Amino acid sequence: MDTSNLDIAYLALSAILFGLGGFGLLVRRNPLVMIMCVELMLNAVNLTFVTFGRMLDDISGQVIVFFVLVVAAAEVVVGLGLVVAMARRRPGATADDLRLLRG
């Protein structure tokens, strides 16, 4: 395939984006920013799937991205519900303040 070098570049870009998201998830303490970092990681994986789909000339890569999108939407809905429920009881709480694993 003549675009193969570019495909490798796509994979490298998504690896870097995944690393960025993982770093942010480990470092940041605001739960909302942590959710955003998870979104970054999911998008990196999506980009990898579409690239693989093109490299192998297979539509399945794009179909799976659909399911990842749905799971990401569900994750955000539940995650934001948790954040709201948490902020109602302890306004301004960060991930550090919740290490007691109880209300």
Added chain:
Amino acid sequence: METAVFAVCAVIVILGGLGVIFSRNPVHSALSLVATLFAIAVLFLNLGAQLLAAVQVIVYTGAIVVLILFVMMLLGVDTDEDLDVEPLVGQRAFAAIIALGVVGAVLAVLIVGGHDAVTGARSVTAAVADGYENVYQLGRQLFTTYVFALEVTAGLLTIAVVGAVVLSHRPKDLQPLPEPESMTEQGDEPLTVTTEEGGH
């Protein structure tokens, strides 16, 4: 042309990702996330996934980020966060090692493998078609090969909606909790070097 578009979008993706991580203000993080997701949508177009590019803009930047921003405004957490202190000693270095390890492993595979980095049979499900065929093909695969996954997805969404309603339901007798005694007062070693409570 494709290379030029890729280069521009790659820069936006990486800068946006850095912006999400290093913005003090969560709202700025969310706006950086929009930039990243939009650039990824353009990359999808570049890769010939037209439908996914549209869905990416509609679902991610249109719904998910707006939902996150909405919650931010609802809770009023758009205050700057102090990123200079490192509450857990050595956490950032450790996180950087892990992240660089993951990225390095993938890049090593790509460099060593080169053009053979991706192996496997080609066009097992169906070959990728161009243009409007893309939408047709995705729909066809969703309702034939992946129909079971599609049905399970419907269940997942239902559960997520019910879960969100249950989680955000406000009990009648809800009192804001008094500041609970900390682990330190229970005899645990202090975890953080700062005594300042985050936010307000």
